[in-house]
Amino acid sequence: MQLQDKVALITGAGSGIGAAVARRFVNDGAKTCIVGRRENKLKETAEGLPPEKVKIFPGDINNDEDIDKMVEATVQWGKKIDVLVNCAGINVEGGVIKVDLDDWNRILRTNFLAPFMLMRATIPHMIKQGKGSIINIASIGGLRCLQDRVGYCTSKAALIMLTKQAAVDYGKYNVRCNAVCPGFVLTEMTKEHFGEAPADAFRNMPLRRGAEPHEISGICSYLASDDSGYMTGSVITIDAGNTVVDAFEASMK
Ligand SMILES: NC(=O)c1ccc[n+]([C@@H]2O[C@H](COP(=O)([O-])OP(=O)(O)OC[C@H]3O[C@@H](n4cnc5c(N)ncnc54)[C@H](OP(=O)(O)O)[C@@H]3O)[C@@H](O)[C@H]2O)c1
Numbered sequence: 001m002q003l004q005d006k007v008a009l010i011t012g013a014g015s016g017i018g019a020a021v022a023r024r025f026v027n028d029g030a031k032t033c034i035v036g037r038r039e040n041k042l043k044e045t046a047e048g049l050p051p052e053k054v055k056i057f058p059g060d061i062n063n064d065e066d067i068d069k070m071v072e073a074t075v076q077w078g079k080k081i082d083v084l085v086n087c088a089g090i091n092v093e094g095g096v097i098k099v100d101l102d103d104w105n106r107i108l109r110t111n112f113l114a115p116f117m118l119m120r121a122t123i124p125h126m127i128k129q130g131k132g133s134i135i136n137i138a139s140i141g142g143l144r145c146l147q148d149r150v151g152y153c154t155s156k157a158a159l160i161m162l163t164k165q166a167a168v169d170y171g172k173y174n175v176r177c178n179a180v181c182p183g184f185v186l187t188e189m190t191k192e193h194f195g196e197a198p199a200d201a202f203r204n205m206p207l208r209r210g211a212e213p214h215e216i217s218g219i220c221s222y223l224a225s226d227d228s229g230y231m232t233g234s235v236i237t238i239d240a241g242n243t244v245v246d247a248f249e250a251s252m253k
Contacts, residue, residue, distance in 0.1 A: 002225040004029035007078030009070065011061050011118065012088030014041030016187030017137060017213045021085055024217035025224065026053045033074040035059050036088065061088050061114035062106075071121040080129055083224040084122045086115035086159075087137040091189055092151045104151050111155035116162060119177075123166070127173040134177040135223050136163045137216075140239050143181060156181075160235055167233030176232035178223050183239025184210045204250040206241030 008025050012018035014036030025032045026049045034042050039058040046054045055077050059066035074081050089111045092103040115136055126132025141149060142156030159179065166177040183205070184190060190197070190210070202208045219238055222228050237243050 001029035002227060003083075003221060006030040006082040006224060007074065007080050008032045008083035008085065008224060009035065009074045009081060009118075009122070010085040010087055011035045011070075011114075012137075013045055014038050015045075016189060017182065017185055017216045018085070018087035019045040020213035020217045021087060021220045022054075023049065024214065024221050025083075026050070028221050028225075030083070030224070031055070031078045033057050033070065033077065035061070035070050061118065062109050064117060067114070067117050067121055071118070071125070075125055081122055081125050082129070082131065083133045083135070084118060085135045085137065085220060085224075086118055088114070089137065089139075089189075091149070091193055093148055093193075095148050095150050098148070099151055107151035108155050108158075111152070112158045112162070115159055119162070119166060123170055123175055126175045127170065130174055132175040133224050133228070134163075134166065134175070135220050136160075136177070136179045137220075138163070138179045138181045138235070140181050140183050140237060140243050142179075143235070143237070143243060163235070164233050171232055176223075176228070178228075178231055178234045178236065180216065180219055180223070181235060181237045181239065181243075182211065182216050183237070183242040185213055185216060186210045187213055202240070204242075204245060204247050205239075206245055209240065211238070211240065 008030045010022050013022040013034035022034045033055040035057045042056045057070050059070050092107045138159045139156040141153045142160045163177050163179040
């Protein structure tokens, strides 16, 4: 119960990684407000969890009014906000000359500007409380390039720099900010873009498999907890060793 007495807000909690993190937080003792646009998916996440520990907030992080409302609703309900997990995200295809401009604007808004606005709404509460932990779910795509995904990789790289900047600016108030960079996680997002990955798709990864969403939740619970009180500005990969292997060399074996 390392999150006993914590109050958290998690975006993108209706599916995939965000749903797994939400369930883990509640099981570790946190009161958790879960956000996403599809209320039915949020209800699925909350199923079987103690109702007094979960607040469902259907909302769109691309709407600034919704952002203020979700932060205020969390603070009213939990009397404080200890943890913000920016997990909601999207993926779009295309390189610089091919990406649809609406897609480009949408992905930068969802993956980068919305987390910025959520941090802007949350950090003042954390400063007042003298404590807080922000966890930004970035991606290994923010550390190195993926084919034809300029929007995704650029937005995640910007999110990583935003994480470091907030760590530097708000460390003196004991507000911590860290980024988690998953590799390939088996969720709606990867299914939509890659279909069912063929068995040999993972052959160049040291662990040779994709992750289940719950495998990303433990690190988030740790970063939310007081055990990680000395960690800020960290960028943590959790990617089956994907970023430490040379893909070209591995493909020759
Ligand atoms: N899967 C991977 O391999 C992988 C790897 C690295 C990083 N990540 C990152 O992990 C995060 C979660 O992705 P996932 O794989 O778990 O995908 P997912 O299952 O598609 O989850 C994304 C969630 O974000 C929510 N969302 C999207 N736009 C939103 C908006 N405007 N307002 C509120 N909620 C919104 C979606 O819910 P609604 O549609 O109901 O709003 C959805 O539940 C993303 O930031 C992604 O980039 C994933």
